Structure formats: C-alpha cells, structure tokens
Amino acid sequence: MKKKSRINIYDVAEAAGVSISTVSRALNDDARISPKTKAKVRAVALRLGFQKNALATSLSTNQTKVIGVIVPQLNREFLSSLVHNIEETAFEMGYSVIVCQTNNSYEREKTYMDTLIASRVAGIVATLSLETESFEHFEKAMEQGIKVVLVDRVTNALKGITKIVVDDYRGSFEGTQHLIDQGYTKIAYLSGPTKQLMYADRLRGFQQAVKEAGLPLKDEWVKYSSNLSFEEGTRIANELLALENPPNAIFTANNLTAISTIARAEELGLKVPEELGVIGFSEEPFSAFMKPSVTSIRQPSKAMGQLAVQKLIEEINSDQNGSYIHQKVVLDTELICRDSTRLRKSG
Amino acid sequence: MKKKSRINIYDVAEAAGVSISTVSRALNDDARISPKTKAKVRAVALRLGFQKNALATSLSTNQTKVIGVIVPQLNREFLSSLVHNIEETAFEMGYSVIVCQTNNSYEREKTYMDTLIASRVAGIVATLSLETESFEHFEKAMEQGIKVVLVDRVTNALKGITKIVVDDYRGSFEGTQHLIDQGYTKIAYLSGPTKQLMYADRLRGFQQAVKEAGLPLKDEWVKYSSNLSFEEGTRIANELLALENPPNAIFTANNLTAISTIARAEELGLKVPEELGVIGFSEEPFSAFMKPSVTSIRQPSKAMGQLAVQKLIEEINSDQNGSYIHQKVVLDTELICRDSTRLRKSG
DNA sequence: AATGAATCTACAAGCGCTTGCATGGCAGCA
C-alpha cells in the first residue's frame, strides 16, 4: 500500500486532541465550533504545515473550484489576452483555470471535453475550434451539470447557453464604412470560413456597407481562407492585386493577414494607404507599431474574459434556485483608425 | 445528502453483471480480466455514458495527471508562447495544465503555490515573478513531493531542481558584439532589475563585450528599469539621448523597450539605424514587422517549453527508482539581425 | 437538586475509485 506521505486531518486532530470532524469544521469556519477550538485547531494545522487535500474535498462535496478553458491556441494576441483576463477574473473569484488548446481540431476539442468532464470542473469557457460543426460534446458536458459559456466564436446550434460575442456584423460594417468615408471605392474582402458564424457576420457587414454606399460588390473581390494565416494573406493579396481590375482597398477578417497584405502590396510597389487601403479585423499588439500602422477593429478581450467568467460563476452558483436565464451578450467593437487607411488628410 | 448525479462504476457493474473491481480493472486494462469481460464492461460503460471520476482516481492512487504552470503573465509574447508549448507537450504526454498568473507578485506566487499543493498537482513549471526573492514556497512544494522545474527566470538559491534557461550572458555578449561589428562605438544599456539572475547575466554579457572591444563603459550609459515597460523605455531613451555625450546605440533588456526607444529616437529626429542602433533582448511578434524591423535576441520558447515538461515528467516518473539527477539546461539564444542595427550595408 | 436548553464535539457513513487478498470454478492429472 502507498505510504501516507502528507499529513492529513487525522494528524491534525490527534495533535490538537479533537476529532477529525471538529478539525474539518474548524478549518471551514463552521459556526458550531467554538472560537477557542478553532484557534487551537488552526494553530496546530499551521504548525504541522497541513494543507487540505482539494481532491478529497471535491470528491466529498461533489464540486470543484476549477473552470476549464478551451481555446484554439494561446499564441494569438486576442486569445492569449482573453485567457489572461479569464484567469485573472477566475482567480479573484477563487477559481483555478485549466487551459486546453485545441489547435482548431475538433477531435482535440472532444478529447479535452472528456478530460474536463472527468476532472469534474465546475464550468467551461470555450471558444470553438475552426473545425467544430457538431456540438454533442458540449451537450454531454451540460448534461453532466457542467455549465458552459461560449466566447467569441460561438454557434447558434447550442441553446440554453450563455454566449459572449462582439457585434461582428456591426464592426465589419463600420470598418467598411470607414474605408468608404476615406474615399476608397473598390473594396475587396478576405474572409475566413463562413461556416463560422463570426466570419459570416463579418462578411455580411462588409457586403451591406458596400451595398448601401452603392459601390460595386464584385465576386472576384471576395476571397476565402480556411486559416487566415500570414502566408494565406500574402497569397490572396497577390491574387487580388493581380486582377485585371484590382481593388484599391482590402478588408481582411483578421489582423495577421492585414499585415501580410500590406507587406505584399509594398513588395509590388504599391503605396499604403495612398494606392491601397488596408484594414483588419481584431487587433494584434504590433498593429500600432507597424509602419504604416494598421487600422483595425478592436475586440474587447478584457471585457469578454471578465464577463465570461462572471456569468459562468453566476450560473454555477444559481443552481440552487433553479433556472438560470441564459443570455447572449453582444459587445461593441472599436474602430481604431490608423495610417493604413488614411487616404484623406482630414480623415 | 447530495443526489448521485452521474453514473459511476457501481452502475456499470450492475448493468454488466460484474463487481466494481472487475469494472475498474477492465477499464484500466488489467491483465487479470479476460478479454471477453473487458469488452462487455466497456460496451456497457460506453452505453451508459460512463465517465470515470478523475478526482476519485487521484484520491485513491495518490497521483494526478496535472501540472501547474506559474508564470508572471500571459500577455507577453515569450510567456504566452512558452505556455503554449508547455500545454502542447503536456497534452501529448497525457497531462492537463493549470495556469497561474502571478502578475509578478510574490504574494500571489505563494497563494498559487498553496492552491497547486492543495490540488496535488504532479509537478510545477514556474517562471519566477520579478518580486520573488525568497523561495520557501517552492521548498514547501518540493517537500510535499511535488516536482518543480524552473524556466527562464530562475534562481541559484534553489538546489536540487531542474532549470531551463537560455545563455543570457552569451546572448547579450553576442548582441553587443554585433553592435560593435556594425561600427557602433558608444553603446548604452537598459537593464532590468539585476536582482534577477537573468538581468544580471545580460548586463554582464554586455559589459564584457564592450570591455573586450576596448570601448568606453560609462556609468551614465547604463540605466535600470524595474519593469521594462513601454513607457519606461520611452523615458529612459529620452534620458540617454539627452546626455551631453549620448550613445549611438542602445541595447535594451527586452524587446518592448527597444520599440519605445526607437519610437522616442525618431520623435527626437534621430535616424535608426544610421544615427542610433537599437537591439532588444527577446523577441516579440512585431519585431520583424516594424519599420525599421528590430534586431533581437530570440529565446527558443518552443524548446524551453518542451524540455521543461519532458524533464518534469521524467522526474515524476523516476520516483520509483530513487534519485533523479537535476540538471540546469542552458539553451542558446539566436541573434536575429534586422534593420534597426544595420549600420553598414555589408552588415 | 433536577431539568431543559444551548453549545460543543464525536461517531460513522459516504463521495467513487483502486488494489491486496480471498474465493470459486474448472481443467488436468493420478
């Protein structure tokens, strides 16, 4: 049998001359234990270096103080910032965070879900992977009583679940309008996979703004990329700029591709923003430092992270009372005007 | 008493018509159970949607498959990239990762350590907070049998512990030499707090290189910042450039301050790299995209993350055999020459 | 002095799983 390595409440009880239930209650600040006993028990526990075994507590109480976070990856500014804020808020509320990266793999998302269920996490904050199109794994977790909040990349297929998103449609609409205001007339769009709600919304926002302005909406000016990587941006910018009738502005669905679009344009001898305006959705840390600095649509990662955790824990705690009202929270994006779209001086 | 919400091995045992020990063994692929029984049990478990309670398993076996990661923050490129790779490697090896951000607070580091000990994590990978100068909390964890690996920001005060670092001294030396090779003669240095081993090493590397080259090593050209923030970089660059005898190159101990140094220099009308060379330790995603692109010393975050986890798990598994040999792994940095230090065309 | 209330503490079952040891069944051998 295993050796009893660490000291437990039995040791404390013995040293303090009380029973283990008294130790447990004293440590949990139960009203039934006299202040004197509490003080004694605590002193002994401290002296012995006692550290409560959270596993045993969780097993016994059937609840944990940990939330699982499922995100595609950690090395993207928005996501690492989101996780940063999630962790921060969770810490303040007494929760730990288990981080799971799916690498945008559906399989991996499922695997992680099982792990989190097995770990009996209290709740899960998730940003869907790009591949994810079915959601049984989420339903499974919810059936097991695990609360789930979806952030940023969400789905309408899942009901009875809190969602935190930005108004992608509006953000995209405003970004496009900004281009139009600046005087750009032939605007192309580089979209992510529109199976993803957010990319569909962004595309719609773009299209609507162009349409309302009475500008041309050419099919050949709308391109799709499955992963919106730096290289994809380069490739597609190349395609767009090689068209017989090339656009004079490009709106990209993320910021990384905006960078590579600018780089490619400059390689081709085009001046940004004079000959080509470029704007990208979401914001990377370098967006401001680049030359030209990159106009972008900022997503409020701080608010999103905070809200996600707050709502999640609210729901976890609401279990007693019964029904929790699930909401979809839509946050505003912020247009950050920078040099890459500054056509008119009086922009 | 609480309701038994989820199905457990008792349910499976009953449904399969065997005992719980058989279920347990079948699910754990114990050799003593016949293949037929295993198949039957597994089928039933699957049908019932059984999900093993990891808490109970851990409590019973006295071991968990989770490692704690303690880092100052997640919204720095190097650290988020490090954590990314740690998580990735841990996943491959069957471990989950609990992420803890200290915000460079010693108190918080201690708090997290207690949480991790309470959670009975198998091991901890940590990058010390800037504030941390005493290490009892680490010793406490180690006494409890929790393995610890220190990464990047480490200490010599802790013995019997694996450390993964880059050769800060050498990286700094090489970076300085690069400046000298380029023809810069008056080189200033912006250091982090030298209580931190890594900052001390970087400073030494710089000093040694300057000395060996027979260049002046003026006290007024060495500045210190407690946090190396963007603003600090601006402030200190300002100080340096306002000197009666200003430097013509600045080496900063991180990359963020390199950016703000460049920005400030340009505001002051100085041309980079012609009139001021700038190089920064570590690498940010935007280092390459800036104009001028920023010469920097790259730390191999991928290798560091991988190694940290591999060594940690090695040590965890070595417990049976007895003594594990703790090593300090020193990885090479890589000098990424970019425009901000390109004085000679034939650089 | 006896009684009840109010306080405090201990007992023991239970959370869901692992695991050393016991047991039962059966084939093979004499």
Add this chain to the structure above:
DNA sequence: TGCTGCCATGCAAGCGCTTGTAGATTCATT
C-alpha cells in the same frame, strides 16, 4: 473420483475529506 494448480472474479479496506445526527457538557432556570 479426488486432488492440485491456475485463472477469472469478488470482497472489503482505504484514499482524505464532509456532514447528519447522536452524545456529552455546560449553564441557567425553577
């Protein structure tokens, strides 16, 4: 037929904690 030996399975204790309930103590009250 009776015995040994082996294989597959079951029993039950234990991991460290929580918690309903019973029991002990104290104190005030009559």
